[in-house]
Amino acid sequence: MSTEQYLDDVFTQVVARNGHEPEFHQAVREVLDSLAPVLDRHPEYREAAVLERIVEPERQVVFRVPWVDDEGRVRVNRGFRTQFSSVLGPYKGGLRFHPSVDAGIVKFLGFEQIFKNALTGLAIGGGKGGSDFDPHGRSDAEVMRFCQSFMSELFRHVGEHTDVPAGDIGVGAREIGYLYGQYTRLTNRWEAGVLTGKGLAWGGSLARTEATGYGAVLFAADALAYRGLVLDGRRVVVSGSGNVAVHAIAKAQQLGADVVACSDSRGAVLDERGIDVDLLRQVREVERLPVEVYAQRRGAHYEPGARPWAFGAQVALPCATQNELDEDDARALLDAGVLAVVEGANMPTTPKAAALLTENRVVFAPGKAANAGGVATSALEMQQNAARDSWTFEQTEARLAAIMHDLHDRTLETADRFGAPGDYVVGANIAGFTRVADAMLALGVI
Numbered sequence: 001m002s003t004e005q006y007l008d009d010v011f012t013q014v015v016a017r018n019g020h021e022p023e024f025h026q027a028v029r030e031v032l033d034s035l036a037p038v039l040d041r042h043p044e045y046r047e048a049a050v051l052e053r054i055v056e057p058e059r060q061v062v063f064r065v066p067w068v069d070d071e072g073r074v075r076v077n078r079g080f081r082t083q084f085s086s087v088l089g090p091y092k093g094g095l096r097f098h099p100s101v102d103a104g105i106v107k108f109l110g111f112e113q114i115f116k117n118a119l120t121g122l123a124i125g126g127g128k129g130g131s132d133f134d135p136h137g138r139s140d141a142e143v144m145r146f147c148q149s150f151m152s153e154l155f156r157h158v159g160e161h162t163d164v165p166a167g168d169i170g171v172g173a174r175e176i177g178y179l180y181g182q183y184t185r186l187t188n189r190w191e192a193g194v195l196t197g198k199g200l201a202w203g204g205s206l207a208r209t210e211a212t213g214y215g216a217v218l219f220a221a222d223a224l225a226y227r228g229l230v231l232d233g234r235r236v237v238v239s240g241s242g243n244v245a246v247h248a249i250a251k252a253q254q255l256g257a258d259v260v261a262c263s264d265s266r267g268a269v270l271d272e273r274g275i276d277v278d279l280l281r282q283v284r285e286v287e288r289l290p291v292e293v294y295a296q297r298r299g300a301h302y303e304p305g306a307r308p309w310a311f312g313a314q315v316a317l318p319c320a321t322q323n324e325l326d327e328d329d330a331r332a333l334l335d336a337g338v339l340a341v342v343e344g345a346n347m348p349t350t351p352k353a354a355a356l357l358t359e360n361r362v363v364f365a366p367g368k369a370a371n372a373g374g375v376a377t378s379a380l381e382m383q384q385n386a387a388r389d390s391w392t393f394e395q396t397e398a399r400l401a402a403i404m405h406d407l408h409d410r411t412l413e414t415a416d417r418f419g420a421p422g423d424y425v426v427g428a429n430i431a432g433f434t435r436v437a438d439a440m441l442a443l444g445v446i
């Protein structure tokens with residue numbers, strides 16, 4: 001069977017075994033599409049059924065999460081943890097609390113996480129979890145009761161040497177605090193390394209909050225530099241206004257870019273004077289209000305139901321959610337002369353949009369490479385916890401920058417070596433895959 005037929009066969013099996021999980025199919029297809037040259041060069045991967053094994057999670061846990069709302073009503077949500085691959089280290093990846101979360105979403109995120117974590121060069125396996133619980137509009141007490149119930153099951157499956165969750169959409173410092181509190185209560189252990197993204201007073205790392213957004217912008221700067229371009233003075237639009245978006249905006253501004261847009265699930269803001277990060281954080285993080293309120297207070301333009309891509313940009317940073325930049329959005333960006341699309345979110349660009357951008361020679365950096373700074377800094381948090389140490393902001397940021405530069409260069413070098421110069425998708429997929437595949441060969445059939 002030819003390599004292409006074999007890859008199609010693996011994909012057909014994935015679809016047959018994981019029906020109704022379109023995001024997982026999409027994530028698998030994107031990786032498989034890069035792998036023909038590496039399988040041709042390394043027949044041992046196919047002989048050891050590395051691909052057939054890698055698309056199957058090592059373990060999936062689905063559980064009931066009952067909790068009581070402020071009116072005394074019993075609510076029931078569903079919890080998930082997908083432990084995908086532990087050949088490089090303990091399972092590592094965030095928890096997402098959002099009504100759209102289901103087994104397929106968690107599986108796509110966990111699958112991406114395997115290769116992303118491998119790309120960091122650190123000792124972390126891949127996993128992801130979450131719940132269809134929606135924290136929006138819930139009181140702190142309700143969020144606490146939900147998190148306590150969620151951890152009352154999850155604690156059996158995690159641990160500093162087993163599986164180390166962190167935040168993602170809908171899970172920030174508040175939720176990690178409640179989850180960690182319940183973990184210490186149930187286990188009677190101070191085991192800070194079981195979760196990352198913790199508060200600074202109780203085992204967190206400086207620069208972890210900033211790391212994903214900062215890392216994505218450092219990647220963008222390196223990718224532009226590779227083409228002889230700079231970020232300084234560029235018009236940038238960002239989607240989202242959460243953890244990743246806010247810190248991407250701040251770092252892009254530090255590097256001299258004009259960031260003029262951000263958004264949330266209800267609409268987009270165009271602020272030609274440049275996004276005021278302090279105001280945005282006040283509105284979104286402190287008051288937990290929509291971006292429309294930012295626009296009102298700032299006197300900026302707000303478009304309900306819109307995404308920011310139509311505002312035009314030289315650099316676009318999707319930092320909200322999956323499949324939020326489609327073919328029409330890509331066309332609008334091309335018309336406006338976009339130079340680079342760098343993914344702060346996980347799989348925010350649809351396959352057709354990514355293909356269109358690449359055909360038009362736009363720099364396209366996939367999330368598994370560009371947003372790896374977050375999980376890499378989580379691994380640095382684990383290192384600090386293991387040593388009962390805490391590093392300065394500058395020390396941690398310098399490690400993050402070194403990891404991102406190295407990741408950027410290795411991705412490019414791999415793409416080059418496999419006949420796809422400048423293609424970050426091919427480079428990231430092959431470099432991530434080969435590190436995991438080599439470990440799988442060494443560890444035997446497990």
Ligand SMILES: NC(=O)C1=CN([C@@H]2O[C@H](COP(=O)(O)OP(=O)(O)OC[C@H]3O[C@@H](n4cnc5c(N)ncnc54)[C@H](O)[C@@H]3O)[C@@H](O)[C@H]2O)C=CC1
Pocket residue numbers: 167168169170171172212240241242243244245263264265266319320321322324344345346371372374375
């Ligand atoms: N927090 C982290 O360290 C990392 C996060 N990511 C990814 O980055 C993205 C954003 O995550 P965070 O900033 O942590 O979450 P967050 O909860 O802090 O912010 C999410 C943002 O996305 C917006 N959003 C959510 N669903 C949307 C929709 N359907 N349409 C438009 N906007 C929507 C929200 O309004 C919010 O502004 C996600 O794709 C996540 O998987 C990737 C790597 C690490």
Ligand SMILES: O=C(O)CCC(=O)C(=O)O
Pocket residue numbers: 092093094095113116164165166167168196346371372374375376378
């Ligand atoms: O910091 C972590 O462990 C997870 C970050 C994450 O969820 C991601 O990289 O998508």
